[in-house]
Structure formats: structure tokens, C-alpha cells
Amino acid sequence: MKEISDLNFSENVKYTKDHEWAKLNKxxxxxxxxxxxxxxxxxxVFVELPEVGDxxxxxxxxxxxxxxxxxxxxxxxxxGEVVEINGALEDNxxxxxxxxxxxxxxxxxxxxxxxxxxxxxxxxxxxDMLKG
Amino acid sequence: MTRNNQTSDSKKxxxxxxxxxxxxxxEYTRALDRQLAVxxxxxxxxxxxxxxxFVEHPRVFTLGRRGxxxxxxxxxxxxxxxxxxxxxxxxxxxxxxHGPGQAVLxxxxxxxxxxxxxxxxxxxxxxxxxxxxLEFGISADRDPKNxxxxxxxxxIGSVGISVKKGISIHGLALNVCPDLTPFSxxxxxxxxxVAMTSIAMEKGLLTTSDQEKKDLMDRVCHLFVHHxxxxxxxxxxxxxxx
Numbered sequence: 001m002k003e004i005s006d007l008n009f010s011e012n013v014k015y016t017k018d019h020e021w022a023k024l025n026k027x028x029x030x031x032x033x034x035x036x037x038x039x040x041x042x043x044x045v046f047v048e049l050p051e052v053g054d055x056x057x058x059x060x061x062x063x064x065x066x067x068x069x070x071x072x073x074x075x076x077x078x079x080g081e082v083v084e085i086n087g088a089l090e091d092n093x094x095x096x097x098x099x100x101x102x103x104x105x106x107x108x109x110x111x112x113x114x115x116x117x118x119x120x121x122x123x124x125x126x127x128d129m130l131k132g
Numbered sequence: 133m134t135r136n137n138q139t140s141d142s143k144k145x146x147x148x149x150x151x152x153x154x155x156x157x158x159e160y161t162r163a164l165d166r167q168l169a170v171x172x173x174x175x176x177x178x179x180x181x182x183x184x185x186f187v188e189h190p191r192v193f194t195l196g197r198r199g200x201x202x203x204x205x206x207x208x209x210x211x212x213x214x215x216x217x218x219x220x221x222x223x224x225x226x227x228x229x230h231g232p233g234q235a236v237l238x239x240x241x242x243x244x245x246x247x248x249x250x251x252x253x254x255x256x257x258x259x260x261x262x263x264x265x266l267e268f269g270i271s272a273d274r275d276p277k278n279x280x281x282x283x284x285x286x287x288i289g290s291v292g293i294s295v296k297k298g299i300s301i302h303g304l305a306l307n308v309c310p311d312l313t314p315f316s317x318x319x320x321x322x323x324x325x326v327a328m329t330s331i332a333m334e335k336g337l338l339t340t341s342d343q344e345k346k347d348l349m350d351r352v353c354h355l356f357v358h359h360x361x362x363x364x365x366x367x368x369x370x371x372x373x374x
Contacts, residue, residue, distance in 0.1 A: 001249050018297075042251025046198060061296075064197065068254045069224040069279045071197045072295040 004130050007035040010101045014077070014120035017129060021101065022077040022120060029078060029117070032105040033065070033096055036130060041067040044096045047089040049107060054082045056109075058116055063106065065096065078116040080109035148246065149367040150182035150239070152357055160192040160219055160230060163238065167301040170240040175297045178242065184360060184368060185238040186353050189230040191314060193218045196292060200227030203319035216314065223302040225279075225292035226322030233310030233330070233345060235352040237303045239360065244298035246364065254279060254291055256363045257304045261289040263363075264306065264355040270334050278323060281306070286329035290321060308332065308352050309345050 013021040019037035023030045038044065046066040056062050061073045062082075085107050089095060096104035111117075121129065155163055166185065174180045193216060195201060201218070203226055204211075211218065230236060237260070243253055258274045261281040265272050265288060272283045281289035289306040307330035315328040331348065332338060340348065361368045 001252055040249030040251065042249070042254070048197075066197065066224050068251050069291050070250045070254055070293045070295060070300075071222060071224045072250055073297070075297075 002039050004036070004127070007039060008101070009035060009123045009127060011123050013101065014117055014122060015126035016075070016077045016120055018075045020074060020077050022117060024114070024117060027110065027114075028083060029080065029109045029111050030105050031062075031077060031107050031109060033074065033100055034126070035100050038097045038100045038104070041065060041070070041072060041097075043067055044093045047086075047093045047096065047106065049085045049089070050082050052082050052085060056080065056082070065093070074106065076109075077120055078109065078111050079113060080111040082107050083110050084108040148182065148365070149369050150184050150241065152184045152186070152368050152370040154353065155185050155187040157188045157190065157232070160189045160194060163187050163189065163236075164219075164221070164301075167238055167240050171296060171299045171301050174240065174242060174299050178245070181369075182242060182246075182366065183240040184357070185240070186356060187236045187238065188232055188234065188349065189236060191216045191229070191231040193227060193229055193314070193318065194223075195220050195227050196225040197222045197294065198226070200225075200318075200322055203227045203322050204317065205319065206317040211317075214314075221292075221302070222294045223292040224294065225290070226320075227318050228290050228292070228305070228320055229314045229318060230305060231310050231314060233308055233332075233349070235306045235308045235349055235356065237306075237356050237360070239300060239303055241300045241364075242298055243295065243300055246366070248364070250293075250295060253300065254293065257291045257293070258289070259363050260356060260359045261291075261304055261306045263359040264352060265289075265331060265334075267355055268331050268335060270331065278321070280321065283329050283334060286327045287320060288329050288331070288334070306331075306352065306356075308348050309337065309340055 013023040019034045044067045048064045056076045058079045060076050062076045064073050170183045272281045291304045293300050293302045309332035312328045
């Protein structure tokens with residue numbers, strides 16, 4: 001595992017305590033795993049994602065990632081309906097390791113309530129949590 | 133793993149503890165129910181201690197979350213005739229076999245509280261097996277491409293876990309003195325042409341008596357607990373029932 005100082009934390013996303021990130025673009029929120037999460041997981045070999053149209057509540061398990069013989073659940077930062085999944089991960093799950101904030105995004109959601117984003121951490125707060 | 137390296141033995145501060153239970157011989161699904169129950173308690177009550185289960189299963193094949201039935205090389209009717217079930221699980225990895233003479237260790241552990249990444253936890257589990265077989269004079273290696281523990285090109289131990297809200301279940305399985313025949317009915321872990329081995333086979337102990345087999349399993353149980361404690365810097369409460 002890398003030192004926290006060697007990891008990349010995007011300024012343009014909000015973070016959860018479970019190490020997912022969320023980014024608002026117009027009225028759609030993109031969700032992924034933080035650089036800290038992918039580093040902790042190790043080499044990711046499979047990503048299990050929901051179906052487009054699935055509806056979730058904040059905190060729900062919406063999929064899983066398998067790495068190094070370990071399956072880890074992933075959780076939704078906000079409530080909403082899945083409008084797109086990252087199909088590239090089916091053949092190239094390692095994108096989550098290589099490019100977690102861009103090519104390795106997981107799903108896109110139409111959020112129920114944008115105010116839920118306010119409950120998430122900015123980069124500084126997330127770093128404080130990791131260092132704490 | 134790195135935590136061990138950061139602190140000298142003389143200054144080591146044991147911060148956490150876990151409770152050990154020897155489940156003796158227990159059906160796979162019943163042992164899984166125990167783990168799931170503890171996992172749920174730990175998710176709702178984070179102050180609950182970690183738990184460590186040692187167990188030996190009656191014969192069973194288990195599938196990973198993504199399956200592995202395609203790596204079963206015999207018919208399910210044949211398995212029924214052998215009275216062996218196939219159990220779908222949510223762990224990582226592919227199909228594997230558990231049976232008498234195989235030492236299984238299931239830590240239900242709060243990885244977040246332990247500040248352990250999943251990758252480091254799996255490495256640590258493999259290291260427990262590596263250190264254990266070393267005590268029998270067997271030199272084995274981990275392989276980052278094909279996880280588990282290997283003696284040359286033969287596999288002696290496997291690992292597979294799942295993590296929910298930071299709490300692990302499932303664990304490791306080390307071949308101590310099992311009948312390895314059922315492994316020939318599958319591609320273990322989805323790998324073709326993989327030969328399996330065991331501590332008994334490596335040490336030429338193939339005609340061991342029931343008492344000798346029990347003594348071997350008891351010794352492995354003690355070694356598992358010892359190395360688990362050292363590798364994860366965790367104090368283990370409770371003693372193996374030996």
C-alpha cells in the first residue's frame with residue numbers, strides 16, 4: 001500500500017467514509033472509488049455493477065469489486081436511479097486501479113435529492129479522516 | 133503487514149484483541165452462518181471484538197461469488213453419489229474443496245479499525261500459512277498472480293474472503309492431511325492442471341493414524357493462532373481446545 005501522500009485525491013469530487021466519490025455534472029452524479037480505496041483493494045479483477053433503471057437509497061450496496069481473492073461491497077453516496085454503468089469495466093476492470101476518477105468510474109445516477117451531496121466530504125475533510 | 137515492521141518486538145503495543153473459537157468439525161453452511169451472524173453484530177455494534185474461528189469441514193465444494201461451476205470436472209450426479217454438496221458463496225476466488233484433514237481459519241475482522249487494506253489482509257493470510265508450513269520444514273511461496281500458497285508448482289493452501297462494511301468473513305484453508313482426491317474433480321480456483329499437495333504429502337506422512345492426524349491438526353491450529361496474532365498485531369483471547 002502507498003503512503004497517503006503518494007495517492008491522488010481529486011479536488012472536483014466529494015468523498016464518503018466508505019471511500020467512494022461522487023461528482024455532479026449538470027443533473028447527473030458520477031460515482032467511483034477513491035485512489036485510497038483502489039490502492040487498499042489491490043489489483044481489481046472483476047467489477048459487479050447494477051442494472052440501468054435500478055433505484056437505490058443512500059448507503060445501499062450497489063455492487064462489488066473483486067481483487068486478490070477478496071470480494072468487497074461498494075455503497076452509494078446518494079439516493080437515486082442508475083442511468084448509466086461503465087461498460088468498459090467488464091473487460092477492463094483494472095481501469096479502477098489505473099484511472100479511478102476518470103476511466104474507472106462505476107455508475108451514473110439521477111439523484112433524488114442533490115442536498116445529499118452536502119453530507120459528503122471535500123478533499124480536505126476526507127484527507128483528515130484518512131490521517132486520523 | 134507493514135505494521136509489524138514499524139514496531140520492534142520490545143516496544144510492540146497490542147492495541148486490539150479478538151476471541152478465538154475452535155469449531156472442531158462443522159458443516160460448511162453452519163460455519164458460514166456463524167460468521168455472518170458475527171459480521172452483522174459487528175456492523176451494528178463496532179465495539180464488538182473481532183472473532184477467529186478454526187474449523188474442519190466435512191467434504192464440500194464451494195463456489196466463489198462469480199461461480200466456478202464450469203471448473204467442476206465431474207457430474208453433479210456423481211457428487212450426489214459421493215454425498216458431497218456444492219455451496220454458492222459470496223467470497224472471492226473460484227471453486228474449491230474443503231474436507232477432513234484441511235485446516236480452515238475464518239477471521240471475522242474489522243479491517244477498517246485494524247487499518248488494514250484488503251490486499252494487505254490477504255497477503256497476511258497467505259503469510260500465516262507460509263509461516264505455519266515452515267514450522268514443518270516446508271518452504272512455500274506466495275504468488276501475486278495466483279493467490280494462495282505454493283510448494284513449487286503444487287498448491288498447498290488457498291485464500292478467499294468477502295468484505296462488508298469493512299468486516300471480513302471467510303478466510304484460508306491449508307491442506308494438512310486431507311484425502312486430495314476430490315481436488316482432481318475440479319480445476320481448483322479455476323486453474324487448469326494444478327496439482328495439490330499437503331503437509332502430510334510433503335513430509336511423507338501418508339499412512340498417519342487417526343491420532344497422528346489429530347495431533348497434526350492441533351499443532352496447525354496452535355500455529356495459525358500464533359502467526360495470526362504476530363502478523364496482524366492482535367491479541368488472541370481463548371485457547372484452542374486441545
